[in-house]
Amino acid sequence: MKKKILIICMTFIMLFSLASCKRGERVVKDFPTAVSSLESYKVTGKLYSMFPSGTKECLITVYYKNPDYYRVEVDNSVLSDKQIVLKNSDGVQILIPSVNKTFKVKSSWPLNSSYPYLLQSLSKDLLSDENPITVHEEETSSVEIKAKVFEDAAPSTQKIVFDNKTGYPKEVFVYDENHNLVTRFVYEKIEVDVDLDDEMFNAEKVLTSMNEYYQDIVETYVRAITYPTYYPVGASLKEESIKGSLIKTAIMTYSGENSFTIIEQYLMPQSTVTTSYVDGDIYIMGGTIAVINSHTIIFGEQGVEYTIASSSLDKLEMIKMGDSLLVGSEK
Secondary structure, eight states: OHHHHHHHHHHHHHHHHHHHOOOOOOHHHHHHHHHHSSSSSEEEEEEEEEEETTTEEEEEEEETTTTTTTEEEEEETTTEEEEEEETTTEEEEEGGGGGGEEEEEEOOOTTTSOTTTTTHHHHHHHHSSOEEEEEEOOOEEEEEEEEOOTTTTTEEEEEEEETTTTTEEEEEEEEOTOOOEEEEEEEEEESOOOOOOOGGGOOOHHHHHHHHHHHHHHHGGGOBBOOOOSSOOOOEEEEEEEOOEEEEEEEEEEEEESEEEEEEEEOOOOOOOEEEEESSSSEEETEEEEEESSEEEEEEETTEEEEEESSSOOOOHHHHHHHHTTTTTBO
């Protein structure tokens, strides 16, 4: 009798596991179709960026409106700073409301790389990988697929963990080519087919609506020239030039096997929008939006704009260096 009960229990377990597996397979398979049918969505979540100095986190809010409008808000609550990636019929822009500045970026974003906080990006990567590695469990299904941290980066991987009940991702892990964890994004809430006004994707209106809020906050910014605490072994400061007082500019040249130049410039709020035109990919590094191209990365925080330029350094290395500038100490 006991043997029969045991067999029945094992049969039920096997049937339940099989059903869970099939449900998980359906979730992964149906995800791209579900995303393509969305008219709009709002995503909120936490982005964790891994650096030699430690893990940095920021709040990400994404608004999407069919067919091709995106608004990605990067909220660094520690610094009371918010930066925005905006895509509309005019192209791709990065908005820095605190100093009333925009970067108009010549880029195929968000199609050029892997972005764990965008449902379309996950769907694109899932469809393009012919050999995904999937694991199905009772409540979640995970799939490991190819990823591109940057547009021309070495091949890397990402793992998407889906919720079997909702059919949407719960979290995404992005790794570099050596399988070191670079980014983790945790989805806190996904709202689909929400009512979004076109004005939410109008750069001028977004900046105008936020300017008043930042008028008092900008006065609390402590601008300082900083020096990298993370850089290639053997590199040394060869030459530096610091000019100006209120609007200060520093240029630092480092020599060594991998030479590089760092430019830091204080930005003061302007009554009219200041616009810079750049080419490149977009990368969120610990609460700051960076533009990355062949030999440079540009980013800003608390009213200071940073540029790192090198013809030999790996981009991920420049990002790590950039993070060390943000946490560096004043000389």
